[in-house]
Amino acid sequence: MxxxxxxxxxxxxxxxxxxxxxxxxxxxxxxxxxxxxxxxxxxxxxxxPHSAARALGRAAPDAVGLVLSRPAQTLGVEPFFGELLSGLQAGLSTRGTALQLLIVDSLEAEIEVYRDWAAQQRVAGFVVLDLTVDDPRPAVLGELSVPSLVLGGPLEPSETLSYAWIDDAEAMLSAIDYLAALGHHDIVHVAGLEQFRHTQRRIAALESSRERLDLRCRSIPTDFSDTEGAAITRRLLASRERPTAIVYDSDVMAVAGLGVALEMGVDVPGEVSIVSFDDSLLTRLTHPALTALSRDTQAWGREIGELILRLVDEPGERVVHQHPTPTLVVRESTARVRRS
Amino acid sequence: MxxxxxxxxxxxxxxxxxxxxxxxxxxxxxxxxxxxxxxxxxxxxxxxPHSAARALGRAAPDAVGLVLSRPAQTLGVEPFFGELLSGLQAGLSTRGTALQLLIVDSLEAEIEVYRDWAAQQRVAGFVVLDLTVDDPRPAVLGELSVPSLVLGGPLEPSETLSYAWIDDAEAMLSAIDYLAALGHHDIVHVAGLEQFRHTQRRIAALESSRERLDLRCRSIPTDFSDTEGAAITRRLLASRERPTAIVYDSDVMAVAGLGVALEMGVDVPGEVSIVSFDDSLLTRLTHPALTALSRDTQAWGREIGELILRLVDEPGERVVHQHPTPTLVVRESTARVRRS
The missing domain is CATH 1.10.260.40 (lambda repressor-like DNA-binding domains)
Incomplete structure (x- = not known):
């Protein structure tokens, strides 16, 4: 049996x-x-019980590991991360499981920590963020004795880890279709880090719409910071070929971009429409309030917490979970293109 | 010797x-x-070495514990917490020390976790937030085998824990003095949770200025949420005895309050001046940008991380550290009171 x-x-x-x-x-x-x-x-x-720790008669570690190789500074200003973390903690705390958090300065260091913590049985599982193109982590994690859950995906067929994903392409298309329906054909996508798979999927979704919607569009990768979001917006609004709509990959960049438009006297949405890919308190508090792809990041974090606990209980299981696709919430920063 | x-x-x-x-x-x-x-x-x-773990020849735990009995939801929207956490992690990661984070639903549960983790030697130290009036935690933590650092203070003479504090009273006075110099005498302080010691110190600082500056002032405690910040602002601006200036205990509440003023057509700063006690990206991105008591929360977190590592190395030491007092950064939301 x-x-x-x-x-x-x-x-x-x-x-x-x-x-x-x-x-x-x-x-x-x-x-x-x-x-x-x-x-x-x-x-x-x-x-x-499966776990090596329990098999040895020791107490199972009551923590799940989250190791990040992003600079700590970018985490502080990013409402997305705070909301994800609090949701994740809420999901884990239903069972009194702690989150063991460590920030390191490179992907190599991150991988070393996975190996160490698994060997020392310091955590019962890992949650993995920021999946990149050619990411070495799924292969490494697949060989460790503790289960892992990747936030992002879908994974390649060769990558057998559990993952929970969100359909970034579908979300991007809903924003682009809406802008095109308002008459926008000159659209710039101020993207996030280009090595992230979800950034690549958003870029590809825009490209795939070029012919279908007769767009003059492009994606400009950034480091996700408000500084780069502002600098690129200044350049775009000062150029002769000013886009009529800009889609930002985060709320922090979108709010910074809106600030630049106000500073330059460019009317939003009269002269340029703005869409944010993330939604948070930030987008609702600006004037005009920002049209945004909205999702419940806390709920997402909570689901991740529950899923990794399920994998801890059933290390043999593989989980593939899809979060609801973000929906476009139209506020005051988008309008029909003005005929010139 | x-x-x-x-x-x-x-x-x-x-x-x-x-x-x-x-x-x-x-x-x-x-x-x-x-x-x-x-x-x-x-x-x-x-x-x-001091630590029991090392004395027993076991590896010292490579983590510092942070146990919170706040609702997880309030952490997500609070830029302060995200910045503190990322600074803390940055301070700890200079030595590769992880942060073990757990959210629980009561102060009793929080205390139980301190006892458990100390007994199990799961962490090398604790960082403690949100000191309350009659807080039972300093006494409990003082008896445990791992060092603790309280963020807040000053502690009572009977409380012998290490702590790192900020002079909330001095900061509050600098904001009140400035508003009074601009001619404001009707000032409302939309405060945070009244059980917090730092909230009490801010309330006391305002009270102590009543006679000196001939103020008609009061403090209204809240749960720190944008919802309560907005609701109270709506009530204040609709009342006959409308204050000419409002000081909010957090940036989230200040931004929500500004939103209400705009929605009600009350000019900021023409009809009401707004000061935020916290400063973050939020206060700089609104229009008008908010005058705020500014501090470097990330740097504060980093110092806390370094201090707890020092206590881990030297468990017998007691550290009392004062962070720089926040300074008032004047932006566009404060002006001389208008003569009516």
């Missing part, structure tokens, strides 16, 4: 998978009576 | 305290030759 899963035990005991997980991990959340029944069923089914 | 400190060893070996710390903790950062000399000197001086 194959090794029973938590789902098998839950089915036979007539309880939820969550209850089985609580009981097997010795956590509060189920009555003593239920716990005893679940443990009896698990025993009957010859259930044994 | 008293137990030698890292400073003693550094002095005798003729190297920096950082080099001693690297050498004693077996970390990269010093040459093999220097390491050997430092270890010889340490041995000569009968140095022995």
């Amino acid at each position: 194959a090794r029973p899963t938590i789902a098998d035990i839950a089915a036979r005991a007539g309880v939820s998978k969550g209850a089985v997980s609580f009981a097997l991990n010795g956590r509060p959340g189920v009555s003593e009576q239920t716990r005893a029944r679940i443990l009896a069923v698990a025993d009957e089914m010859h259930w044994r | 008293a137990r030698p400190t890292i400073a003693d060893i550094a002095a005798r070996a003729g190297v920096s305290k950082g080099a001693v710390s690297f050498a004693l903790n077996g970390r990269p950062g010093v040459s093999e030759q220097t390491r050997a000399r430092i270890l010889a000197v340490a041995d000569e001086m009968h140095w022995r």
Whole structure:
């Protein structure tokens, strides 16, 4: 008989998978009576925990690792990251699991930390962000003894890690289609870091619309900072071939771009329409408020937290999860193109 | 002879305290030759590591704990927290130390986690936020085997923990003095959570100015959310006794308050002046840009990271550190009171 899963035990005991997980991990959340029944069923089914730590009779690590090789400064100003982190923590804390966070200065150092923490059994799993083109991490993580979940994707067929993804291309197309319907054909996409796979997917989505919508469009990669967002906007608005619409890959860049337009006396949305790819408090507080691709980043973080806990319970499982595609929320920064 | 400190060893070996710390903790950062000399000197001086983990011959935990009993949602929208966290991580990562982060739902649960993690030697130290009136945590933490650093203060004489503080009263006075100099006597302070000691100090500073500056002033406590900031502003601006100036305890509330003024057609700063107690990207991106008490939160976080590492190296030490007092940065949201 194959090794029973938590789902098998839950089915036979007539309880939820969550209850089985609580009981097997010795956590509060189920009555003593239920716990005893679940443990009896698990025993009957010859259930044994997977993790090396538990097999050695040691306590399982109560933390999930998040190792980032971004500069710490960019995390502070990015509402996206704060919201993701708080959602992730909320998801993990339903089980009292901590988040072990480390910022390092290179991808090599990041990989070394994955190996160290897995070898030392310091964490029960990893959450991995910022998937890049030719990313070496999925292969490394696939060989470690602790489960990993990649935030981003879809992964290549050769990459067998679990992942949770968002359809960036579909979201980008919804913004472009809307701008084209308003008569915009000169569109610039102020993109994020070009080595990120999700940036590449957004760029490709814009390119794929060029003929279909008769666009004169291009993508300009940046480092995601408000400084570069502002500098590029200044250049675009000062040029002779000024676009009629700009799509920014983050709310921080979009708000900085709006600031430049106001500073230069360029009317938004009269002379240029602005769309932000991220939505946060920032986009709602500006005047004009920004049209943005909106998503619930906290909910996304919470789902990631729940998924990695599921992988910790069932290390053999592979999870592929798709978050809802961001939807375009139209506010005051977009309008029909003005005939000149 | 008293137990030698890292400073003693550094002095005798003729190297920096950082080099001693690297050498004693077996970390990269010093040459093999220097390491050997430092270890010889340490041995000569009968140095022995404090930490129970090291005394037992186990590896010292490479993480510092941060346990929060705030709702996760408030962390996401608060630029202050994101900046503090990234600075803290930057300070810790100079030594490759991770941050172990856990959000719990009550102060009792938070205290239980301190006890558990200390007993399990999961972290080398704790950083403690949001000091409240009659806070039970300093007493509990003072009895644990791992060092703690409180962010806030000054502590009571009976509380012997290390702390790093900021002079909230002095900062508040600088804002109030400035507003009074512009002719404002009707000032409302939209405060944060009233159980926080720093909120109490800001309220007391305003009260202490009432007679001196002939103010008609009051403080209204909130939960720090943009929702409450907006609701209170709506009430204040609709009332007959409308204040001529409002000081908000956070940038999120200040920006929300500005949004309400714009929505109600109340001119800022023509009819009401606005000051934010926190400064971030938010305050610089609004129109008008907000006058704010500015501080370098990332630098503050970095200092906290370095201080807790110092306490980990020297658990017997007590550190009392004062961060620079925030300075008032005047932008476009404050002006002389208009004569009516």
